[in-house]
Amino acid sequence: MEKSFWQARWQEGRIGFHEPAANPLLITHFKTLNLRPGDTVFVPLCGKSLDLDWLLSRDLHVIGIEFHQDAVDEVFDRLDLIPERQNIGALTRTSAGNLTLFCGDIFDLTADFLSPINAIYDRAAIVALPPETRQQYAAHITEITQSAPQLLISFDYDQTLSDGPPFSVPQPELINHYAATYALTKLAQHPLDGPLGERTQGLEETWLLTRK
Ligand SMILES: C[S@@+](CC[C@H](N)C(=O)[O-])C[C@H]1O[C@@H](n2cnc3c(N)ncnc32)[C@H](O)[C@@H]1O
Incomplete structure (x- = not known):
């Protein structure tokens, strides 16, 4: 989706994807x-996900990227962190303590801007992207993290019954994007719930991707 699509969602408060607590599947x-x-x-x-706070509470360094600067700023505010902000190319980097959040397009983020990444946590990331962008996203994220392992939460539902985002990204598509680099293990699957579950039936799937 275009940046303007997401900026409008944030500005109009249409952020049903934002959860009030850390995601239980992450935990x-x-x-x-x-x-x-x-x-x-x-x-x-x-986004401004509380998963960021939960990961920080595990004594991890956390690096994120998000289009919307106000969402980035809100994370630092709620953590009582006073950040430094720096422009790096097309991106803005905001950081304090163990948290660094880039604001901008993930496709402008290169490996030079990242410290070594030990894992990727994808909740509502690949499923937020339209079909024509997902292959590029998968290749890009694999490249800039040197194929770090991923915990990935995806959806499998009939796309003809409901428009995305969130999009359906079922097993065959994940295999298509990632199987050259990663072994894929399905850790769990549950019936859809939340706003998407009210619109359609399907599955929420949790995947572990490990470097081959
Ligand atoms: C569905 S939301 C999920 C947010 C977060 N992962 C969560 O679980 O609450 C997708 C987010 O990605 C951001 N986004 C979409 N495309 C992006 C891109 N190309 N680069 C950076 N951020 C993007 C949007 O602004 C939006 O906040």
Whole structure:
């Protein structure tokens, strides 16, 4: 989707994707990433998710990227962090303590701007992108993180019954994008709930992607 689409959603408060607490699937399956304190997790398309706070509470370094600067600023405010802000190319980097959030387009983020990444947490990231962008996204995220392992939450539903975002990104598509680089393990699946579950039936799937 275009940047203007997401900016309008944020400005109009249409952010049904934002959850009031850390995602239960992150809490349940985080251990499969085998991270240690001091490791770095990358959170693409992070919004102002409380998952960021939860990851920080595990003594991890957290790096995210998000289009909307107000969402970035809100995260630092609620954590009582006074950040430094720096323009880097097309991006703005805001950081304090163990948290760094870039504002801008993920496709402008290169490996030079990142410290080594130990894991990626994708909640509502690949499913937020339209079909024509997802292959490019998968290749880009794999490249800039040197194929760090991923905990990825996806949806599998009949796309003809409901428009995205969030889009349906079922197993065959994930295999198509990622199987050259990663082994894919489905950790869990649950019937859709929340706003999407009210619109259509389907599954929410939790995946672990590990480098081959
Ligand atoms: C569905 S929301 C999910 C936010 C967050 N992961 C969460 O779980 O609450 C997708 C977010 O990605 C941002 N976004 C979409 N495309 C982006 C892009 N190309 N680069 C950076 N951020 C993007 C949007 O502004 C939006 O906040």
